[in-house]
Amino acid sequence: MSEDLREDLHQGPGADPSLPPDTKLTTTKQRWAQEGRFLTGRVTRPETERLPAGQHLVKDWPVLDLGMTAVVTREAFRLDVTGAVETALSLDWDAFRALPQTRNVSDIHCVTTWSRYDNAFEGVSTRELLERVRPAPHAVAVMLHSYDGYTTNLLLEDFAAEDAVIAHSWEGSPLTREHGGPVRLVVPHLYFWKSAKWLKGIEFIARDKAGFWEARGYHMRGDPWAEERYSDD
Numbered sequence: 001m002s003e004d005l006r007e008d009l010h011q012g013p014g015a016d017p018s019l020p021p022d023t024k025l026t027t028t029k030q031r032w033a034q035e036g037r038f039l040t041g042r043v044t045r046p047e048t049e050r051l052p053a054g055q056h057l058v059k060d061w062p063v064l065d066l067g068m069t070a071v072v073t074r075e076a077f078r079l080d081v082t083g084a085v086e087t088a089l090s091l092d093w094d095a096f097r098a099l100p101q102t103r104n105v106s107d108i109h110c111v112t113t114w115s116r117y118d119n120a121f122e123g124v125s126t127r128e129l130l131e132r133v134r135p136a137p138h139a140v141a142v143m144l145h146s147y148d149g150y151t152t153n154l155l156l157e158d159f160a161a162e163d164a165v166i167a168h169s170w171e172g173s174p175l176t177r178e179h180g181g182p183v184r185l186v187v188p189h190l191y192f193w194k195s196a197k198w199l200k201g202i203e204f205i206a207r208d209k210a211g212f213w214e215a216r217g218y219h220m221r222g223d224p225w226a227e228e229r230y231s232d233d
Helices: 025-033 091-097 126-133
Strands: 080-081 089-092 102-109 114-126 142-145 151-155 163-171 184-185 197-204
Touching: 025 163, 089 091, 091 163, 102 184, 114 126, 126 163
Parallel strands: 080 197
Antiparallel strands: 080 089, 102 114, 114 163, 142 151, 142 197, 163 184
16 A cells, blocks of 8 residues: 555544544545445346446455554454353464364455455354354444454344455465454455454444444445445445
């Protein structure tokens, strides 16, 4: 990412002090939400086609973040699973890697209109985690917490998708720091802002609520096939 996108801007009144200062990228993406940029109409192609409407294919993997890259070593890594569950978990790196591992190949789609096909992710299936923590009957969603202060929400059924994985590797190599290593979530059927980088916590909640981008004009769910980019879509 270029330095001008990383340059911090002054935080406005009421800014969350636990988050990094707004950046040019943050304010630009907020403007896109206000303008409805990248919306192309939901009838541009059938849902059965592989590439969602308004997307274009890339061969690289673009790097987007809040203007900072979290530095999390494996020694310092911990994933806490809390909230409306029968059994809370707190996993260090060794405990996380000791869980049953899975490998999924999936397409990923970013709200900024790029898509990348056939990504091989390795990690722990979210369904494996769900079996261990057993969500309470009143749990309807999860809030994901990242080491950079980022948050994003997912309905429980989206978090439990068959191909959703808490990933530590991509294409046979450990996830790089820029792409969310050591651990990130990957939920391929939603826009990729829902797949939180530098994952730190998974909080099961009784009421769906907005995370970082959702509170700034982005859709609460983010289905690429329905072009659920912004809050009024």
